[in-house]
Amino acid sequence: MKKAVENMDTSTGKKIYNLADRLFPITRSITGKGVRETLEIINNEIKDTGYQLTIHEIPTGTPVFDWTVPKEWVIREAYIENEKHEKIIDFKENNLHVLGYSTPVDEWVELDELLEHVYTQEDMPDAIPYVTSYYKERFGFCMSENTKKSLKKNTKYHMYIDSELIEGSLTIGELIIPATEEVFFDDGGEDKKEILISTYTCHPSMANNECSGPSLSAYLIKYVAALPKRRYSYRFVFNPETIGSITYLSQNLEELKKNIAAGFVLSCVGDNRDYSFIPSRYSDTLADRVIENVLKFKEKYTKYSFLDRGSDERQYCSPGVDLPVIGFCRSKYAKYPEYHTSKDDMTLVSEEGFQGSYEAMCEVINALEYNKNYKTKVLCEPQLGKRGLYPTISKKGSYDSILAMRDLIAYADGRNDLIAISEYINVPVKELIPIVDKLMANDLFESVD
């Protein structure tokens, strides 16, 4: 694993960006062919790993806990034109122009009536807002406040939407990469033996709040698949937000409760502004511990409250589900100005942003893989000198370079996992991993349960 980390390609961010760029134009919603196209592109991207997402189609009408899988939305065309047949807005130019899950319409109306179906973002006059109405049938159009202001009285407008709500299905992509037969430690895997990485595929053309998560997930699939040893299995889930995770949970709850050791919802992971996370309900799970440990050694990060939750951690952490899952973001959804508008485009995300998210999540994975309870095998401090691990001459100042090793040994009493030791001694796990390897090789360390 260390090798994999050292060889980490600094241009991975660029590749993730390019993948996101290909996903960007697709018209996605919580159901429909946009989701399927998205998952097909992901599967194409990860082909070299030998793994493929399994695509699950869950039929309209399937009861999922307190909810029901909705009808599938088919959207073909949507525009408003004026009496001169000039298009005011056209779905072909920006798929945000149509209210998500709009029913069809084909009517000439006065301005007043038109405006009952128009949504804008008043505080950002040149942005098209993203609006949906999944659970009540209505139709509508989204436009910039500027466009709205250009509309005229005493003329008619043609509202046209060619859409259908059909008995179809909801689409979920899933991939489990199993633990390797040869593992790091002789315990043959953990009781809770899976790491969950979940992201969503349900928004149309939004870069950070849609395309970034699936694109990063694809590259984490590549990273995990390339690991020479894996103590954990890795479960990657791509689903439409909220209804998708509810559906997935309703069909896999017992297995997930039994297996998941830590889970991460990836959302808005492409910009380069901040690192942040949304803790689980009591902020006390392995997922909380590992993400905070990794982020605290970065320049700065924001720990939100569970009260700020908004993506699928809402479902994973709900009462009775109680999975150890946190939300990982750069700028958090609903906290950055471009959120849920046409401004959340490919200029908002960057290669650097993706690279940082990728490295952070790889660190998380490595930390989890090495996160055992270690125990020093000798009583009192070991004589590091005779093993070439210590300077042979004692002089003021000469101790500094091996402090991390000595402190790691001092807390390796079998009570602490590696993350806990990292916190006690204030050294990043990624710097402790090579020392663990060295101490294991010198038979000074063992891992205990």
Added chain:
Amino acid sequence: MKKAVENMDTSTGKKIYNLADRLFPITRSITGKGVRETLEIINNEIKDTGYQLTIHEIPTGTPVFDWTVPKEWVIREAYIENEKHEKIIDFKENNLHVLGYSTPVDEWVELDELLEHVYTQEDMPDAIPYVTSYYKERFGFCMSENTKKSLKKNTKYHMYIDSELIEGSLTIGELIIPATEEVFFDDGGEDKKEILISTYTCHPSMANNECSGPSLSAYLIKYVAALPKRRYSYRFVFNPETIGSITYLSQNLEELKKNIAAGFVLSCVGDNRDYSFIPSRYSDTLADRVIENVLKFKEKYTKYSFLDRGSDERQYCSPGVDLPVIGFCRSKYAKYPEYHTSKDDMTLVSEEGFQGSYEAMCEVINALEYNKNYKTKVLCEPQLGKRGLYPTISKKGSYDSILAMRDLIAYADGRNDLIAISEYINVPVKELIPIVDKLMANDLFESVD
């Protein structure tokens, strides 16, 4: 209960003030007819509730733990006059002029000898201090420092006190209002099933540090009696401070230890300066939790230390007694300048002060009544929309109004009582109560043990 809260009469503070004003002139001590008159007025005030205080008379000499019920003090007259028979001070003008529990005296003396029996408050020269000597027989007079300075040498003074210490009794008032047959929840009441509200009746004419507590208690009796449902029984105790609570505890300890879920000592609850409370010994009881929860959503409050205790929480929280009791005050006794002087009069307390204390204690009672462990009955988030509890269109910003409901549901995992949830989600219990009602009505919530 919600109804009761909504109908809360904003002029209740005025009524409490008027009651305190009637109690003010009475000469009370830890025993004697002043206490009996006080309790009679309280009983008259609560007549409309159908409940009356039971009056307990505990005879002089009764052993009560480490103490003995003292002789009953009878005070008829007390003055100092000069050679011209001019009264320097007269108990008839202010009952603070005589040292509490003074033995009788009838002597003409020189100034030097007189001054051995005179108490003043040097830092407040125009105030008469309140001084007592319950457990060592002596006599004495209290006067302002100014009056003391006006006394002359080379003239004689007549010290006159007509009092007796007789074999009588100590008087305690007690009322238990039982839980109603129909309760909020199907658990038929709690294991610990009583709320204790205790106050003292032992100081002569002091407004905040005497009359405010019994007057507020009387109006809480009215509030509790009017509740349509009560999960808890309510035990109201009126006793002389220290010796009274020791006496009451010595006769009821096992029952109290078995029954009391939370208790409140009311003292100095009539001024309008601050809200404050004195925590229990480890600051960890239900009483501590509910009072701090209610006060933290007010403008400001002071949490004192148990080291600042001074009223009957001293006994209720003593080792081996260990009741979950806190002290509730506006300005805390011994912390405001007028304390234990003639300046603690009816101008120090106000209708607004009483109204605030009354509302705070009603909030405490409501919070206790609703303070169950709730559990959401569906897995994942419930679909609030189909029950009309959620907006049907999703747009940036539209979530805010139902955040409290969503957060309440998210923490309703059966591990937290309502006070704990209020702390987690930072919403006052009084705002959560109507949401609980709504969620119970929609069968989304149940209460668990």
Added chain:
Amino acid sequence: MKKAVENMDTSTGKKIYNLADRLFPITRSITGKGVRETLEIINNEIKDTGYQLTIHEIPTGTPVFDWTVPKEWVIREAYIENEKHEKIIDFKENNLHVLGYSTPVDEWVELDELLEHVYTQEDMPDAIPYVTSYYKERFGFCMSENTKKSLKKNTKYHMYIDSELIEGSLTIGELIIPATEEVFFDDGGEDKKEILISTYTCHPSMANNECSGPSLSAYLIKYVAALPKRRYSYRFVFNPETIGSITYLSQNLEELKKNIAAGFVLSCVGDNRDYSFIPSRYSDTLADRVIENVLKFKEKYTKYSFLDRGSDERQYCSPGVDLPVIGFCRSKYAKYPEYHTSKDDMTLVSEEGFQGSYEAMCEVINALEYNKNYKTKVLCEPQLGKRGLYPTISKKGSYDSILAMRDLIAYADGRNDLIAISEYINVPVKELIPIVDKLMANDLFESVD
């Protein structure tokens, strides 16, 4: 014990200073006759107590956990001379001039070759650094940077060291002063029944970082021996740092793990700059609690981190050894500028410094002796007045003087030891001890297990 405390001789600091002054000139290392001379002087100093250190000699080559007892170092002469036979440095003038554990040498060399064997402290140009090479055989000289700069090219220097590494032994001094037959409380002593006081004897002429610890220990032996009653036994250990404590632990581990209730490593206890301590691994032992309690009532103190450990607490607190031991210092080793140089001489330590350390450690001992769980024997507050423990007249302000007693009683519920109560009520243990005596004498207190 109270008597002993009250009679504490304020000139004890002077006596400790004088003892340190006698120890200063001796050439000590981790083995050899310097250690034996040091222990002989200690034994001479404590002769009046009737106790003597037992001297243990552990042979070269003895395996001690991961280590082996090294050869014994014999050093007779060491100097560098120039071609005119002028001595550049001479071990006779300052025993720091020779690298600790140097092998012999007798060679005339050019400057370049000489410098390969010369150690200086560049940031303190007039100080000779203290350098050792215990575990790799080499020879070397230490000198000031100024002396080094005065050396000339194109001339020869004579490196001369007359030393030997022989099959000898490592020397440890040990003394156990047993608990007295009559103890404070009727429990006949504790499960964990020893207090450990450990210090080191392995540096040549350094005042604070060598002589201060053994000198203070000698006077604590006198203090403990003079106590009229002892609930605990006291184990004093004098050993060479690191290898000595490893050796001692390897031979006594099971007994120590069974018996030690709290332990203190004394190092750098002679200067008058600061009080400080190095906590145990989790900062949660009785030793941590008592030292912090005593120091927090002093003007100021520094609580270091376990990460700052450097003396024998490294071994006592290592995984699997896990003894409740902390390090006690004034200025902490490695944190003051003179550390491990010739500037750490008898001007750095002072009578005041030693007196302060002595008093702090006596307070620690007294606190441990009295540190029982006390329980008030009456319910509700006891009537202190009838026992002459309370003023008989109640007036604003008159309570203050007995607050400590009342607060002590209020927390004496059998759940807290005396240190915990001191923390709750913010009164030093040394002020609580006479109150405990008074309450025990009045049969108001008992100690519980």
